[in-house]
Amino acid sequence: MNFTKLNPQILAEIKSILGENAVFTDAESLDNYSHDETEDLRYQPEVVVKPKTTAEVSALLKLCNGYGIPVTPRGGGTGLSGAALPIYGGVSLSMEKFKAIIEIDTENLQATVEPGVITEEFINAVAEQGLLYPVDPSSKGSCFIGGNVAHGSGGPRVVKYGTIREYILNLEVVLPNGEVIWTGANTLKYASGYNLTQLMIGSEGTLAVVTKIVTKLLPKPQNSVLMMGSFSTNEEACAAVSAIFRAGVTPSALEFMERKGVEWVIKYDDIKFDLKDDVKALLMIEFDGDDLDDIFKNCEKTNIVLEDHKCTEVLFADSSAQKEELWRMRRTMAESVKSNSVYKEEDTVVPRAALPELINGIKEIGAKYGFESVCYGHAGDGNLHVNIIKAGMSDDDWKNKLKFGITEIFELTRDLGGTLSGEHGIGLVQKDYMPIKYSEIHLNLMRGIKQVFDPKGILNPGKMIPDLK
Amino acid sequence: MNFTKLNPQILAEIKSILGENAVFTDAESLDNYSHDETEDLRYQPEVVVKPKTTAEVSALLKLCNGYGIPVTPRGGGTGLSGAALPIYGGVSLSMEKFKAIIEIDTENLQATVEPGVITEEFINAVAEQGLLYPVDPSSKGSCFIGGNVAHGSGGPRVVKYGTIREYILNLEVVLPNGEVIWTGANTLKYASGYNLTQLMIGSEGTLAVVTKIVTKLLPKPQNSVLMMGSFSTNEEACAAVSAIFRAGVTPSALEFMERKGVEWVIKYDDIKFDLKDDVKALLMIEFDGDDLDDIFKNCEKTNIVLEDHKCTEVLFADSSAQKEELWRMRRTMAESVKSNSVYKEEDTVVPRAALPELINGIKEIGAKYGFESVCYGHAGDGNLHVNIIKAGMSDDDWKNKLKFGITEIFELTRDLGGTLSGEHGIGLVQKDYMPIKYSEIHLNLMRGIKQVFDPKGILNPGKMIPDLK
Incomplete structure (x- = not known):
């Protein structure tokens, strides 16, 4: 890509649009806005800006479009696909002042x-x-x-x-x-x-x-009840997922967690949860609604399904404190994995009945390439976050061989009727895997749409769509 | 638009792709496929085709794209915006054999x-x-x-x-x-x-x-109950709509019907419904779910709201026969209006609390331009089908003046936060009103997208997006 570099004159123009106080070029700011939550990737912008109004954003983009300066919009910086990384430098456009x-x-x-x-x-x-x-x-x-x-x-x-x-x-x-x-x-x-x-x-x-x-x-529904089912294999837990829906109930949440993730998060965040030795996987199942009787009926139907799928224990949480503790366990899991090992996270999604095949396949691919994985996610949607753990893999294999393993994971996902990402997006780190799922004809339609909106290609360049071959 | 006309050689090529039996050029077929359910509009295709496979559609489009022949896809022919009308002739592509x-x-x-x-x-x-x-x-x-x-x-x-x-x-x-x-x-x-x-x-x-x-x-929910509330003004009925949601209940249907529509459909389709003299509007409200007790609780909450909004009578239908009769009344309404008068139907949609203002405004615009209207529709979504009735309007006014009235209706819709169509689409008959809601910048984005997918403009030309000024 052939972009214009910032120079003092352009910087002065940006300052005249946004005001001195909304434009940052100090080393600390550039560093702070050089990363999001995606692995350990860092790309420095040339300037960080924090506009406050639509008119300011408009004037800024008009200027950058005129000069051919890349602009990378940024939200909370919690992204997991590197979409907010300013890989060509230019402007990091933080929306943090749009707080109303x-x-x-x-x-x-x-x-x-x-x-x-x-x-x-x-x-x-x-x-x-x-x-x-x-x-x-x-x-x-x-x-x-x-x-x-x-x-x-x-x-x-x-x-x-x-x-x-x-x-x-x-x-x-x-x-x-x-x-x-x-x-x-x-x-x-x-x-x-x-x-x-x-x-x-x-x-x-x-x-x-x-x-x-x-x-x-x-x-807002007035009530909710949370159930936690324990299983002695991943496969049984995953198989229970689609069976729950076939029983005619629709949970308001249905989460899967693999044992290692649970162990790590219990330590990392001091979670009060009694993880039995024989448990390999958990399902968190929540029902919400106005009528508690109705919720309990759904819990009973679900309980029967869990028993049929060799669930070893079911815990019911109905106090706020209990529910919050279990949700904290699930929500902190990503951070705990991160704190334990060098990792890469993929966000596979398949039709939910294909989950057992997906998780078994991921483990087989891991065995073949020598990586471990910790899986958890929104099983009710067929959406499994796959955390690939470096563990004993050599630096060389991690750098050069792992991508073939990831390719096989995505090929499996595709073959099961799924796709690369359910909710984390493609951004930078999944971009090169897009051709696994999408033909050049398909990608060209995406490139065409991009061209219609952004003919000069200044907005978040280098993301989501692989470059034309 | 500059399209190629069919000639015997191209026709032979189409027949060689689809087979003789799937290609129709007789007068009756051309006539049958010259209209949908949009007013009395007729545009004849040059040929009607009925492919059976994706491969046949692919070969057909490739051929037509090569020659520059317009292709207008067609479903069941029930459209209300003229989207299936082959206004430039060419191929009417009926999908009626894709029945699996x-x-x-x-x-x-x-x-x-x-x-x-x-x-x-x-x-x-x-x-x-x-x-x-x-x-x-x-x-x-x-x-x-x-x-x-x-x-x-x-x-x-x-x-x-x-x-x-x-x-x-x-x-x-x-x-x-x-x-x-x-x-x-x-x-x-x-x-x-x-x-x-x-x-x-x-x-x-x-x-x-x-x-x-x-x-x-x-x-599939196991149960449902249907309520019918009567009101002595349109405005009170419409005001009750958003109040029902504010009471914390979500009906599975919430339909509005104006008196004249009800009178017409009772006669047209021999509906058993006792329409009292003082009733100006009806709300049909359905709740579904597995638990009948839960449904009845929602009905009770709704009943209180209806009473607060001067509902004069509430009918509960819980037998299948009763429910089906009332739904038939609602579903046949469009046909009954059609059989009663020359008409035009607009498909306005606004945030639902704006419904009273919308319906009052429509009546005022009608008074100004000399047309009557019969309104009904999916009030729970803020979606009102406005049937403009020719009635006493002169042919000249109908042809030349009405469009200014329709323009005012759409301007009102826009100003209330809504848009031109909730579910009928833009097609041919609303196309020229698009600039009321969308700027040239916006329309150019749509034109750009069209160009990406269909650079030669053969697919359903002349629909949805107004031509470049």
Whole structure:
């Protein structure tokens, strides 16, 4: 890519748009914005900017588009695919000052928020009005809702409530040339031309910069019960997953955790959980609703399925404290794995009945290439986070051989009807694996769409779509 | 547009691809495929074709793309926006032979179907397996699931279950140049590049021809109860709509019907319903679920809201026969209006709390321009079908003045946060109103996307996006 480097004159122009206080070139800032949560990757921007208004973003993009300076939008920096890394330098466009919850419209069950709002703060704000925004990725305490839009985020409740895709009604976005549009309308239905709102979701900041978000909200369910089932093999736990749905119940969460992940997180985060010696895998199953009797009926149906699948123990958590402790275990698992070993995380997703085949296949591929893995994730959606652990693998194998193992994992995922990522996105680190799933014809359609929105290619360059061969 | 006309040689080539029996040029066929359910519009194709396989569609499109012959895909012919009308002649591509329900996967709660399957037949087939496919437009007895994909269809259950957009996981499509791709994966989550599946939904056959559809399914709820509330003004009925959701309940259907529509349909379809003299509007409210007690609790909460909104009478229907009779009333309403008068139907959608303002505004605009209107629709989604009745309007006014009235209706819709169509699509008849809602910048993005998929512009030309000014 042939981009213009920043120079003092351009920097002065940026400062004149955003103000001195919103433009950072000191070493510490450049370092802070050189990484997200993706492995140990670092790419320094030439400048970090923190605009406050749509007009500022517009003027900034117009300037950068004119000069041919790359702009990499950034949310909370919690991404796991490297989408926020400024790999060509240029501008790191942090949306952290877009912090307003503009409106919670209790008449229409909608809200309008800025993209820099932390997801959990938004969830709590609508909960105070008796409403539910069900998109809660594990990073909800620090990720931004704008980043969630960019990645089509999910989280544990997808299994009942769907991904963020089903909650975003309308977006204000700034195109790379500085033009501002609303992508749709504040309506629950939309059949008025190509759905640009949906196109933006999961586009990883490569098409436009989101500056306002209109979401749908739901009435908040009054009750929930959490069950934890123990299994003596991964395969039995995974097989129980699709059986639960076939029993006619829909949990509000259905999470899988492999033993090693549980052991690590118990130590890492001092979790109170009695992990028995014979347990190889856990299923966390939550039901929510207004009516506790109805919830218990679903728990009973589920219990029968678990027994049929050789579940060795079922724990019921109905106090808030118990539930919170178990959820903390699940949510901190990624961090605990990270603290234990050099790792790479893949975000495989398949039709859920294929989970046993997927997890067995991953272990076989690991045996072949000499890596271990810790798997956990949103099993109810067929979405398994595969943490590949360096452990005894040599540096040379880790660097040169592992990619063939990952390729085999993705080939398996594809062959089972799945794809590369369910919710973490493609970003930088999965980009080169895209041809495993998508033909050149398919990738060319993506390249064409990119070209329509961003003809000069300044917005988050080098992400998601592999370069033309 | 500058398209090639069919000639005997091209016709012979088409016949050699599809076989003599799948190619029709007789006057009756051309006439049958010259219209859908949109007003009284007629445009004759030069040839009607009925391919049976993806390979045949591919070879056909490749040929037509090479020659520059327009191809207009067609589903069940029930469209209300004229999207299936071959306005430039050429090929009417009927998908009526794509009739297979390929698989109902009860392990994964997914199905794979061909686009020519009638929606109701699919609903019934999955219901036999204890499963729910909740997308049921009023035309479900004759529309095709492929047409539903093309229009982003809804129907009464959207209010609880969402539109077809939330049920389509993956599509096999043929691009205008004959290339075949699957747009995504058979997974509940997807964060692997631009979401081409979502882009196809609602694209009205302008980007590619859908040849296979993978849908998500749900467990089928075991019970439902239908309530019918009577009101003495439209406004009170509409105001009750958002109040029902604010009470913390989510109906599985929430339909509004204006008195005149009810009167007409009672006569037209011999419906057994006692419409009292003082009733100006009805709300049909359905709850579904497994637990009847839970359903009745929701009915009670709703009853309180209805009383607060001056509902004059509430009827409870819990027998299948009663429910079916009331649903027949709602579903046949469009036909009854059609049989009563020359009309135009607009498919306005707004945030639901804006419904009272919308319906009052429509009546005021009608008074200004001298037209009457009959309104009904999916009030729970803020989606109001506005049937403009010619009645006493002169032919000249109908032809020349009405469009200004429609423009005002769409301006009002836009100003209330809504858009032109919730589920009927833009097609031919709403196309020229698109600039009311969308800027040239926005429309140019749509034109750019069209160009990426269909550079020669052969696929359903002249629809959805207004021509460049």
